[in-house]
Amino acid sequence: MTTTRGPETAAQNDPLQEHMEAIDRLAALIADGDEQRHLIVFQALANQIDDFLVRDVDDGVQHARSVLMRTAAPHLKRSRTRSRRSKRAAVEAVAASNAAAPNGAAPPAASIYTDPVFQRNSRKLIRSAARIIGGVPTSDFPDCVAVGHRRGWCCTGTLVAPNVVVTAAHCVPDCAQRIFVGEDVDDPSGGQVVAVRTAVAHPDYSPPDPTSDIAVLILGAPVENVTPRTIADKATVDAAATVRLVGYGNTDVNSTGGYGRRRLVDVPVAGEDPQYGADFRSEFVAGAPFLDRDSCNGDSGGPAYVAVGDDWQLAGATSRATNSSVRPCGDGGIYTRVAFHEDWVRSVPGGMWG
Incomplete structure (x- = not known):
């Protein structure tokens, strides 16, 4: 059966790891508490820093070019010839640019940045050498599958039994007509396509109410050579400071493209602030302002994993952006607690549960 590497191994693929300590110390100096x-x-x-890490495939340099939009470079390049005070002002200008809404407005006063739980968990994430902040393509987590219709691919899901995939109800x-098991939907020879026999959205999912955003796909045949993912219990999810997001979704904050390659990133868990628009009995909030790496369109239904020792268990299914978001992607997301709905997931007829 296919296995998944532990957190300490996967982080070796993140080219930003070696720079995290220096960046954190400089940010602390500038922020002054x-x-x-x-x-x-x-x-x-x-x-x-991410802009400076360029992959030159011909020369075999193992650094990563950002796949997301960048707004920092023009400001900092201009700041190189300025005084220390001017440089500090330039850095703060970069910060405002990175956090601004598409129309140039400042972020709302109540945003994920102001959340004390998010701040605490962000520090833990930044200072952990076993976590991935930069975001990387991955061959791990084969239970994370692409979900699509006959003409293409549009969502993500998680295999939780040999013929059962959990995804979002809004998909x-x-x-929800087929799944792709593999790393890249543009390389069908490197994976397999399995038809969906039955797609069932949660009976309580009723737009415009976005809660209960979970669905079960019963496949026409079991997926072979992939271990279904264990669902984390409530206590495990509640204790998590970070989760690992995996999906095939778009890769820029305006959600204009990039779907198709399985990627992963670690993000901090946020607190239970009503501003986010989540039902915290059945949902949680997490986000990744770092480098704007976050779940995006096409990641819908995809997994948020929680580390349990050297293993990963399924904590949530990607649902939607928070109400406090100012951009389509990159300002935090809401995740459906799979354990909250596990009895229903298992009750859908046709599942091959052990």
Whole structure:
């Protein structure tokens, strides 16, 4: 059966890891004790470093070019010839640019940056050498599958039994006719396509109410050579400071493209603030301002994993952006707690549960 590497191994593929300590120390110096500013400045500096890490495939250089939009570089390049005070002002200008809404407005006063739980968990994430902040393509997590219709691919899901995939209810019925098991939907020879026999959205999912955003896909045949993912219990999810997001979704904050390659990133868990628009009995909030790496369109229904020792268990299914988001992607997301709905998931007829 296919296995998944532990957190300490996967982080070796993140080219930003070796720079995290220096970036964090400089951000702390500039922020001068202001936790919100610390996070925003950290993001701005990390974006700039990310721009300098360029993959030259011909020369075999193993660094990563950002796949996302970058707004930091023009500001910092201009700041190189300025005084220390001017450089600090430039960094803060970068921070404002990175956190701004598409129309150039400042982020709302109540945003994920102001959340004390998010701030605390962000510090844990930044300072963990076993976590991936930069975001990387991955061959791990083969239970994370692409979900689509006959003409293409549009969502993500998680294999939780040999013939059962959990995804988002809003993907049903338009994007729930088949799944792809593999790393890249543009390389069908490297994976397998399995038809969906039955797609069932949760009976309580009733737009415009976005809660209960979970669905079960019963496949026409079991997926072979992939171990279904264990569902984490409530206590495990509640104790998590970070989750690992995996999906095939779009790769820029405006959600204009990039779907098709399985990628992963680690993000901090946020607190239970009503501003986010989540039902915290059945949902949780997490986000990744760092480098704007976050779940996006096409990641819908995809997994948020929680580390349990050297293993990963399924904590949530990607649902939607928070109400406090100012961009389509990159300002935090809401995840359906799979354990909350596990009895229903198992009750859908046709599942091959052990």
